[in-house]
Each structure stands twice: as C-alpha cells, then as structure tokens.
Amino acid sequence: MTASEKTSPDPVLVRARDVHKAYGDHEVLKGIDMDVRVGETVVILGPSGSGKSTFLRCINHLEAMQKGSILVGEEQVGYVWRNGTLYRATPSQIARQRRGIGMVFQQFNLYPHMTVLQNIVEAPVGVYGEKRSEAEAYAHMLLKRVGLSEKANAYPRQLSGGQQQRVAIARALAIRPRLMLFDEPTSALDPELVGEVLATMRDLAQSGLTMIVVTHEISFAREAADRVIFMDGGRIVEEGPPGRVLVNPSHPRTRAFLNRVI
Amino acid sequence: MAAINPSGSAMVADPSAGRDVALAVSPANHVRRGLTAIVLLLALHMAWLIVANEAFQWHVVFNWLFDPSVMQGLMVTLGLTVVAMVLGTVIGLVLAICRLSGSRIASGFAGLYIWFFRGTPMLVQLIFWYNLATLFPEIAITIPFGPRLIGWDTNALITPLTAAIVGLALNEAAYMAEIIRAGLISVDPGQNEAAQAFGMTRQRALRRIIIPQAMRSIIPPTGNQLISMIKGTSLVSVIAMNDLLYSVQAIYNRTFEIIPLLMVAVVWYLFVTSILNVGQSYIEAYYARGDRRGEVRPATVPDPEPA
Numbered sequence: 001m002t003a004s005e006k007t008s009p010d011p012v013l014v015r016a017r018d019v020h021k022a023y024g025d026h027e028v029l030k031g032i033d034m035d036v037r038v039g040e041t042v043v044i045l046g047p048s049g050s051g052k053s054t055f056l057r058c059i060n061h062l063e064a065m066q067k068g069s070i071l072v073g074e075e076q077v078g079y080v081w082r083n084g085t086l087y088r089a090t091p092s093q094i095a096r097q098r099r100g101i102g103m104v105f106q107q108f109n110l111y112p113h114m115t116v117l118q119n120i121v122e123a124p125v126g127v128y129g130e131k132r133s134e135a136e137a138y139a140h141m142l143l144k145r146v147g148l149s150e151k152a153n154a155y156p157r158q159l160s161g162g163q164q165q166r167v168a169i170a171r172a173l174a175i176r177p178r179l180m181l182f183d184e185p186t187s188a189l190d191p192e193l194v195g196e197v198l199a200t201m202r203d204l205a206q207s208g209l210t211m212i213v214v215t216h217e218i219s220f221a222r223e224a225a226d227r228v229i230f231m232d233g234g235r236i237v238e239e240g241p242p243g244r245v246l247v248n249p250s251h252p253r254t255r256a257f258l259n260r261v262i
Numbered sequence: 263m264a265a266i267n268p269s270g271s272a273m274v275a276d277p278s279a280g281r282d283v284a285l286a287v288s289p290a291n292h293v294r295r296g297l298t299a300i301v302l303l304l305a306l307h308m309a310w311l312i313v314a315n316e317a318f319q320w321h322v323v324f325n326w327l328f329d330p331s332v333m334q335g336l337m338v339t340l341g342l343t344v345v346a347m348v349l350g351t352v353i354g355l356v357l358a359i360c361r362l363s364g365s366r367i368a369s370g371f372a373g374l375y376i377w378f379f380r381g382t383p384m385l386v387q388l389i390f391w392y393n394l395a396t397l398f399p400e401i402a403i404t405i406p407f408g409p410r411l412i413g414w415d416t417n418a419l420i421t422p423l424t425a426a427i428v429g430l431a432l433n434e435a436a437y438m439a440e441i442i443r444a445g446l447i448s449v450d451p452g453q454n455e456a457a458q459a460f461g462m463t464r465q466r467a468l469r470r471i472i473i474p475q476a477m478r479s480i481i482p483p484t485g486n487q488l489i490s491m492i493k494g495t496s497l498v499s500v501i502a503m504n505d506l507l508y509s510v511q512a513i514y515n516r517t518f519e520i521i522p523l524l525m526v527a528v529v530w531y532l533f534v535t536s537i538l539n540v541g542q543s544y545i546e547a548y549y550a551r552g553d554r555r556g557e558v559r560p561a562t563v564p565d566p567e568p569a
Contacts, residue, residue: 015458060459062455062458062459091463091464092463095462095463096461097457098458098459098460098461099461103451103456103459103460105455105456105459107450107452109450109452109455109456110456111453111456111471111473111475112475112553113474113549113551113552114552115552122470123460123461123462124472125464126462126466127461127462128461155551155552155553156552157552157553167439171460175460175461187466201472212520228351
C-alpha cells in the first residue's frame with residue numbers, strides 16, 4: 001500500500017510540496033511546490049546558489065530534504081509509508097525506489113574503468129536483472145540514437161566531453177526511465193560541444209519522455225521546454241511557458257537574470 | 263576534435279622560415295657520459311669484489327641453495343606470506359569500510375585497532391600471541407558476561423604456526439586498512455553518486471564501481487607491503503617457526519658457515535621479490551585500463567558529430 005488514495009489516472013508524475021532543505025544554518029530550499037506532468041519537459045533556470053540543483057537531487061533522494069514531500073508516481077523516494085507511519089527507507093528500499101528515474105550529471109560520472117557498452121548495461125544487468133544479450137542489444141540501439149554507434153568499445157577517457165555526456169544520457173535511458181533528471185548537463189563542456197548534447201536532449205523531449213532539466217542554456221529552454229521555472233534564493237520566483245517567462249518575464253529577478261545571461 | 267595529421271609534417275624548404283625540428287639532434291653531453299662511465303666502472307668493481315671474494319664462499323652457497331631443508335623453509339615463508347597477506351587484506355578491507363562508515367562506533371573501533379597494531383612492534387605482537395596462554399588459558403565462545411558455550415585449551419590452539427599467522431595477519435590488517443581507505447577516498451565522489459542514482463546498493467557500488475577504481479592507488483603500496491611481509495615473516499623465527507631464515511640459521515649453527523648461508527637466504531628473498539615486482543607491474547597495467555588515453559585512440563579522422 002502506498003500513500004496515494006486516488007484511483008483516477010493522474011497525469012502528474014512528480015509532485016513536490018513545501019520542500020525545505022538547509023546545510024547547517026544555510027537555507028538552500030525555502031518551500032518549493034512543483035508539479036511535473038507525464039511527458040512534460042520542465043527547465044529550471046536560476047543563478048548559481050539558487051538551489052535548483054539541490055532540488056533536483058532531492059527528487060531521487062541523492063540529497064535528503066528536511067521538510068515537505070516529493071512524490072514520484074506513487075513513491076516518496078527515501079521514505080516508506082506503512083501502517084500510518086512514515087519510515088526512512090533502508091538503502092536497499094531506496095535503491096529499488098530509484099528504479100525508473102534516470103539521471104545525467106554535470107561531470108558525466110561515467111565509470112572510467114568500463115567501456116561505453118559496459119557503462120550502459122551495468123545497471124540494467126547488474127541491478128535490474130535484465131539478460132545481458134538483451135541489455136546489450138538495447139544499449140547498441142541507444143548508442144545509435146545518441147549518434148555514437150562506433151564507440152561501444154571505447155573507454156570514456158577516449159571520448160570528447162560531448163561524447164561522454166551523450167553516453168551518460170544513453171546510460172540513463174538504458175534503465176527505461178519514466179523520469180529523467182538532468183543536472184546542468186552542459187556546464188562542464190567546451191562551448192563547441194554543447195550543441196551535440198542539447199540536440200540529443202531535444203530529441204528526447206520530443207519523444208515524450210518526462211524530463212526535469214537544470215541548466216543555464218536559455219536556448220534549450222526556449223526550444224524544448226514545455227514550462228520554464230525560475231528559481232532564486234531557494235524559492236520559485238516565476239514559472240510558465242517559455243514564450244512568456246523568457247520573453248516577457250514579470251518578476252524583476254527573472255528579468256535581471258535573463259539580461260545577464262543572454 | 264582537431265588532430266594534427268602526423269604524416270603531414272612537410273619539409274620546410276625555405277631556410278628563412280626556420281629549419282624543420284624533425285632534423286634536430288641532441289648535443290653531446292660529455293659530463294653526463296663521463297659520470298655514467300665512472301658509475302658503471304664502480305658498480306662493476308663492486309660486483310667483482312663480491313663475486314671474487316673468497317670469504318663469501320660461493321661454492322658453499324650453491325651447495326646449500328637447493329637443500330631440502332632450505333626449500334622447506336622457503337615454502338613456509340611463502341605460505342605464511344600468502345595466508346597472512348590474504349587474511350590481512352580481508353580484515354583491512356573491513357576495517358577501512360568501518361573507518362569510512364557513518365557509524366561512530368564502527369569507525370572508532372577501526373581507529374582503535376589501527377592505533378594499537380601500528381603502534382606496537384611486530385616482534386612484541388608475535389611473542390604476545392605465542393604466549394597467549396599465560397593471559398587466557400582457555401579460549402571460549404560465551405555470551406558476554408553469561409554462560410560459556412564452547413571452549414578450547416589455548417596451548418593446544420596456539421602453535422608456532424597459528425601464532426605466526428594471527429600475529430602477521432592482524433598486524434598487516436592495520437596497514438592494509440589505511441592503504442585501502444586511502445584508495446577508497448581517492449575515487450571521485452561523483453562515482454558513488456552515479457552508482458546510487460542507478461539503484462546500486464552500497465555493497466554493489468563498492469564492488470563494481472569504487473574498489474576497481476581504488477585499486478589503482480591501492481596496488482603500489484600493497485606491493486610494498488607484500489615485499490615487507492616476505493621479509494617480515496623472518497621475525498617468526500623467534501617463535502621457533504621454521505621459515506627460510508630459521509632453516510638457514512639451523513644449518514649454520516651446525517656448520518658455522520654463517521655468511522654463505524645468509525647469502526642463500528638473501529638469494530631466495532631477492533628471487534621471490536623480483537617475481538613479485540614483475541607481477542605487480544602486470545596488475546597495475548590491468549587496473550590502468552580505461553586510462554590509456556593516447557595508446558588506444560586511433561589516429562583517424564574525428565568521428566562525424568551530429569549537428
């Protein structure tokens with residue numbers, strides 16, 4: 001039994017309510033409310049230190065929050081609701097809850113001692129018990145999709161940053177996620193390599209995958225986002241369709257930020 | 263990625279544009295050549311002094327080199343080294359994980375263990391284990407402060423062999439714990455995050471992701487430890503364990519050919535450590551895979567990037 005009592009199909013995949021997080025005295029998140037619908041691409045913008053990455057990492061419980069709740073589907077990652085009590089989940093429960101949530105990191109975090117193919121099939125085979133042959137076939141398909149078919153046997157360090165990040169995207173897709181989290185996926189890339197990664201992400205957004213993207217790339221927000229959320233000082237300052245938030249922002253903070261970035 | 267075509271280093275025809283560096287040669291360094299010659303000469307002379315020295319009694323060395331009792335001593339040394347090293351590494355791994363764990367009790371215990379075993383002489387520890395019976399005449403499994411379930415006579419349990427294994431392994435564990443801990447924290451924390459985000463348990467992340475990467479910095483100091491362990495086993499001769507050193511001592515106590523028999527031990531110790539050195543370089547090469555940036559990358563055209 002999970003927390004949800006609703007029986008009607010709910011198009012909301014991620015539901016965050018009043019999320020608070022502090023490191024010691026420093027409050028990073030001061031009450032975030034956010035709904036992300038199935039198939040939606042939500043881009044979170046905001047200056048450094050606005051808490052956007054921290055919020056993203058709370059969604060799959062890489063960071064623990066201190067107050068509030070985040071539901072992903074029926075699960076509250078990191079917690080188990082049983083017999084009227086909310087228990088902190090055990091590590092193996094958390095591992096199971098993270099199934100279906102793919103994540104792409106700023107620093108790629110590919111496993112350097114494994115080839116591209118091994119990187120991609122590691123979780124499907126080792127964690128989710130897929131058959132190796134099937135996982136490898138799917139991995140080859142994903143590599144084709146991100147345009148790196150010939151790199152299956154390369155090691156990450158033999159690839160450019162952009163190629164590594166595309167492998168990281170393929171690795172995240174290999175667990176057949178229903179939600180993808182992107183944590184500043186292009187911030188560690190040389191400028192000329194940003195385009196290839198954003199192109200891959202645009203394709204994904206169009207394919208109907210649910211995506212939450214923390215980024216500084218206004219162009220990506222403009223072209224691929226269904227909704228843009230602007231965060232500042234641990235709060236959501238403004239949100240709406242990119243056509244409005246990016247072109248005609250209502251909040252002075254958003255305006256100041258956009259002026260500086262563009 | 264723009265790569266310079268290696269075959270395209272065209273000759274610079276016009277000297278006014280400078281000269282092609284491909285034609286450059288190193289100038290003769292006479293000081294360096296002279297020093298090299300002197301050092302070689304000194305080394306050669308040193309070798310001659312040893313080989314030609316009657317006092318070393320090389321014929322005696324060769325007489326005893328493959329003597330059955332020496333071979334048996336060598337086997338004991340090797341066996342002790344392997345068993346103590348394996349046990350020490352396993353216990354060390356557990357200690358390292360305890361030390362890095364969030365639990366204060368676990369990391370405190372590991373810290374205390376390391377403090378004690380690194381802080382006392384190996385020789386004292388060995389003698390201590392050998393004489394354990396004087397402290398605890400019986401070793402028993404009991405419920406703490408409660409009834410005793412099963413017990414053994416310590417004197418029957420602690421032979422020179424078990425004392426040697428326990429002493430060497432527990433001491434080694436303290437050093438291996440620190441080596442492994444250093445290796446584990448050398449791995450980028452992003453690796454652990456990625457493993458977690460992909461649903462791996464802590465155990466699986468350690469086994470598949472963290473430890474294989476930590477091995478790169480664990481192997482070299484472990485090779486060091488292994489070599490000092492081989493020589494360290496010679497300490498067990500004090501508790502009447504017939505290792506390599508003990509066996510040559512037993513011979514020269516009869517024949518008084520002290521130096522040649524010590525040379526027998528020296529030759530075997532050097533032989534074994536040399537083999538280990540070779541083995542270590544192979545293991546290092548294995549764990550360096552994925553780090554051979556220049557070697558594997560073929561000098562081909564950069565792959566076509568999708569727009």
